[in-house]
Amino acid sequence: MERTSTVFDTVVILTNSEEHAKRDRYTMQAFRPRSVVHFSSGSEAIDYLSVNRADMVLLDSSLDDMDGVRFLKLIRHNMQLKDTPVVMVTADSTRNHVLDAIAAGCAGYIIRPYSSETFKQHVLRASQVERMTEIEQQQVKDAREMVDMGNFDDAIEAFEEIVSEQNLARKYYDMGCKYLVKQKYGQAIIAFKKAVKINDLFAEAYKGLAEAYKGKSEMEQYKTFMQKAAEVYAQFDRMEETKELFIEVLKYDAAAPNPFNTLGVRLRKSGDLAGALHAYKQAIELTPDDENIYFNMSKAHYFMGNIAEAKVSVEDAMQRNPGFTEGRKLYRKLFGKDYPKTEADEAAGARPASVYHASIRDD
Numbered sequence: 001m002e003r004t005s006t007v008f009d010t011v012v013i014l015t016n017s018e019e020h021a022k023r024d025r026y027t028m029q030a031f032r033p034r035s036v037v038h039f040s041s042g043s044e045a046i047d048y049l050s051v052n053r054a055d056m057v058l059l060d061s062s063l064d065d066m067d068g069v070r071f072l073k074l075i076r077h078n079m080q081l082k083d084t085p086v087v088m089v090t091a092d093s094t095r096n097h098v099l100d101a102i103a104a105g106c107a108g109y110i111i112r113p114y115s116s117e118t119f120k121q122h123v124l125r126a127s128q129v130e131r132m133t134e135i136e137q138q139q140v141k142d143a144r145e146m147v148d149m150g151n152f153d154d155a156i157e158a159f160e161e162i163v164s165e166q167n168l169a170r171k172y173y174d175m176g177c178k179y180l181v182k183q184k185y186g187q188a189i190i191a192f193k194k195a196v197k198i199n200d201l202f203a204e205a206y207k208g209l210a211e212a213y214k215g216k217s218e219m220e221q222y223k224t225f226m227q228k229a230a231e232v233y234a235q236f237d238r239m240e241e242t243k244e245l246f247i248e249v250l251k252y253d254a255a256a257p258n259p260f261n262t263l264g265v266r267l268r269k270s271g272d273l274a275g276a277l278h279a280y281k282q283a284i285e286l287t288p289d290d291e292n293i294y295f296n297m298s299k300a301h302y303f304m305g306n307i308a309e310a311k312v313s314v315e316d317a318m319q320r321n322p323g324f325t326e327g328r329k330l331y332r333k334l335f336g337k338d339y340p341k342t343e344a345d346e347a348a349g350a351r352p353a354s355v356y357h358a359s360i361r362d363d
Contacts, residue, residue: 008033008055008127012048014071015060015089016040020112024058024089027119031056040064042071049081056123059106061090061097069097072104085130087123089114096251098185103247107193109185125186129193133201136162140204147212155212162205169199173239174282177246181259181286192243196236203232242267242275258287261296268300276300291320295327302334310334 011033013024021038028036033055039045042063049057057075061068068088075081087108088101101109107126110119139162146155176191206229213221245266249259256262264279280297287293298313311334317327318339331339 007031010035010037010052010054012036012045012054012057013038014040014042014045014057014063014068016062016064017060020060020089023112027114027116028058028123030116030120031123042066042074045071046074046078046081049075049084050078054084056127057084057086058089058123059086061088061092069100069104072101072106076105083130085126087126089119095183099180099247099251102180102185102189102192103244105192105196106189108189122186125190129190129197132194133197136201137204140201140208143205143208144211147208147215150215152212152215156209159205159209159212163202163209169195169202169236170239171195172198173243177243177260177282180247180250195239199232199236199239203229203236206232238272238275242272242279258283258290258293260286261290261293264293264296264300268296268303273300273304277304289320291317291324291327293317294320295324295330298330298334302330307334 008028008031011028011031013021013028013036015021015024015038025036025038037048037054039048040063042065045057059068059071063071066074068090072086072088075084075086082105085107086105087110088106089110089112090097091112093111098109107129108122110122139158143155143158143162146152146158172191172195176188176195179185179188179191206225210222210225210229213219213225242263246259246263249256249262249266253259253262260279260283264276264283267273267279268276277297277300280293280300283290283293294313294317298310298317301307301310301313314327314331314334317324318331321327322339322341328339
């Protein structure tokens with residue numbers, strides 16, 4: 001068997017099938033692991049991982065005491081284990097199972113029976129993504145040592161360099177959602193993993209900045225950057241929740257013409273107006289001529305008190321369909337007058353209501 005340049009120390013195989021375990025163990029020889037440990041129980045595997053570091057976990061969909069997705073969720077909510085790369089290796093190729101695994105945070109998805117080359121590609125990719133912020137993590141470590149030594153100004157400069165590019169985690173979350181729509185699941189997994197890594201890095205850097213300013217007795221700056229660290233963690237929670245909700249839309253509302261719009265409606269109704277607006281902006285990229293999206297944006301702006309933006313969005317909706325009945329009602333509410341009709345509009349009339357999907361307009 002052709003070996004790779006990547007060498008693993010410890011690999012954990014999780015499956016209740018001896019045949020699958022044997023096949024996975026054989027294929028992992030390409031990575032020359034020092035130790036390969038097999039468990040059929042998810043609980044026993046978690047106990048083992050809690051005291052032993054693993055470079056890679058290969059997870060089947062069926063275990064003795066739980067399914068694979070349940071194991072993934074337990075790992076991701078364990079602060080000690082959440083960075084352990086877990087690759088699903090399963091015979092379940094159904095779309096919903098793939099989406100469930102992505103929502104739970106898998107680092108890769110391999111379908112049985114697999115070729116050795118496919119296996120190696122997915123495992124290598126998962127390993128590389130987990131290491132993508134190694135240089136920046138070392139920067140954080142070095143900057144923390146500067147704080148410990150009292151070199152506060154140098155530490156501040158180092159931390160500020162790390163957090164210089166804003167909204168990077170959000171960028172990768174958005175990319176992941178777009179890949180899901182295109183059913184490019186491997187690329188979606190990578191994008192989501194990058195988002196998580198970057199988010200963790202930024203939170204640590206902001207906490208480091210806070211400690212450096214505390215060392216300089218600048219307590220207002222200390223409070224500012226501790227708040228920024230808290231905001232990064234809160235943003236991560238919101239993005240994870242949004243990702244899971246988006247995947248639910250893809251699974252159970254497959255007829256929706258624009259899943260980002262459906263996501264926006266659900267977020268708006270749950271009270272997340274900022275999240276809804278962000279989803280609507282992505283929806284416009286997918287279907288830029290859909291008046292319903294602009295109508296939904298207008299309502300979100302209205303509820304946020306952004307009347308000027310609400311007016312712009314409802315005008316955008318009406319320009320795309322002057323006969324849009326609900327849009328006319330909202331226009332009248334915002335402007336205090338009816339939307340003007342041209343002769344061409346009168347002749348064309350509204351589009352047939354049958355073209356609308358129940359979930360696309362925020363009524």
